[in-house]
Amino acid sequence: MGEVTGIEWTDRTFNPWIGCQEVGTDCDNCYARIMNNIWKWNGGTWGPHAPRKRTAESTWKNPLRWAKEAAETGKSLRVFCASLADVFDNQAPDGARDDLFDLIRKTPELDWQLLTKRPENISKMLPADWNDGYANVWLGVTAGNQEYYDRRWSILRGIPAKARFISYEPALGPLKIAGHWGHYPDWIICGGESGSKARYMEPQWAYDLRDECRRLDVAFFMKQMTKKAPIPDDLLVREFPERRRRLAD
Ligand code: SF4
Numbered sequence: 563m564g565e566v567t568g569i570e571w572t573d574r575t576f577n578p579w580i581g582c583q584e585v586g587t588d589c590d591n592c593y594a595r596i597m598n599n600i601w602k603w604n605g606g607t608w609g610p611h612a613p614r615k616r617t618a619e620s621t622w623k624n625p626l627r628w629a630k631e632a633a634e635t636g637k638s639l640r641v642f643c644a645s646l647a648d649v650f651d652n653q654a655p656d657g658a659r660d661d662l663f664d665l666i667r668k669t670p671e672l673d674w675q676l677l678t679k680r681p682e683n684i685s686k687m688l689p690a691d692w693n694d695g696y697a698n699v700w701l702g703v704t705a706g707n708q709e710y711y712d713r714r715w716s717i718l719r720g721i722p723a724k725a726r727f728i729s730y731e732p733a734l735g736p737l738k739i740a741g742h743w744g745h746y747p748d749w750i751i752c753g754g755e756s757g758s759k760a761r762y763m764e765p766q767w768a769y770d771l772r773d774e775c776r777r778l779d780v781a782f783f784m785k786q787m788t789k790k791a792p793i794p795d796d797l798l799v800r801e802f803p804e805r806r807r808r809l810a811d
Contacts, residue, residue, distance in 0.1 A: 570800070571751050571783050572642040572675055576625055578662045579655050580604045580646045581614035585679050588706040588732060591759050594646040603646070614647065616655045625669050632671035640673045649676050650683040663689045670698050677702040677729055681717040688721075695723040700749075700803070702727035707735035719745050725803045727751065730771065731785060733763040737771055740778060748803035749781040754788030763788045765797070772799055 569575065581604040582594060589595075595608040604615035625641060632639045643649060649659065666674050674696075678684065681703045695701070701723040705711035711728065718726055730737055731753030739746055752771055754763035768784060775782035781801040787793055 569642060569645070570785050571640070571802075573639040574624070574628055574641045574672075575643070575645045576641050577617050577621070577644045577646045578649075578658050579614045579616045579644075581608065581612050581653075582646075582648050582651055583609045583612065583653075585648075586710065588679070588704055588710060588734060591732070591755060591757050591761075593757070596757070598646070610653075614651065614653050614655050614658075616658050622661070622665065625665055625672060629669035629671040638671060638673050640675055642675045642677065644677075648678050648680055650678045650680040650687050652680075652683060659687060660689070666696060666699060672698060674699045675702060675727075676700070677704060677727075679704050679714070681714045681721075684718070684721055693722070697724055699723065700725040700727055702729055702749075702751075704729045704731070705737070706730060706732050708737055709735075711737055711739065715739075715747065718747075725749060727803065729753075731755075732761060733767055734761055736764070736767045738774060739771070739780065740774060746778050746780050749783065749801075750775055751783045751785055753785035754791075756786065756788075756790050760789045765794070768797055772797065 580598065584592065598604060598608055599606060604613050628639050628641065649662070676699060684701065701718060701721060703714040703718050705714050705728050715728065725748045727749035728747045729751045731751060732755035733752060739750070750771065752768050755761050765787065772782050772784065781803045783800050783802070784793055784797050
């Protein structure tokens, strides 16, 4: 459970608890489940009856330390929450999500990236003082194909947030973001699947989406090709949303 991450679009990962259950075909090769089978962080089970195990107090202290580091350097750090769970899981450990939002309020120096596959739960699980969104929180949903995008973005688009994003990873089919809702995410992360059972992402899907993002002025971040094959030079675009750039200035 490293804190400094190899995930290219963030700086740190924080897991308030570990454990989850699959909600769609984009969970088929869930990295967290595979790693949990090996390390047995929550006892080795996964799915509806698996425990969601709160992480150690020492883990919860990490973001406070990162915030201090960010304050000292004057450079904001991005924190991805959560890589081994889902923040808006309705089986989260008692009190853990409230504690998470407390922590987020205490660390304005960090840009928190909350990514979920359960957008239907977001509104009812946000804190009472959310209003137009905390200045240091980006909300994102995973959408690996058009069906998931239409379903999940149609919910996220109506929730106030300082930045809203789509993780198109694993990319399981072509995706167009225009023409459906007339309102676009601030940021798209694009990535093929990794691992021995990776499903293939046609490179053309990534090129087409990058071009569409350019047309719509949406930030595009090309994370990886299938099985981490080299990214072609003409696809290696790594932008962050404008709000992020303003926060970082
Ligand atoms: S939502 Fe994420 S963590 Fe949960 S099972 Fe699916 S891929 Fe794994």
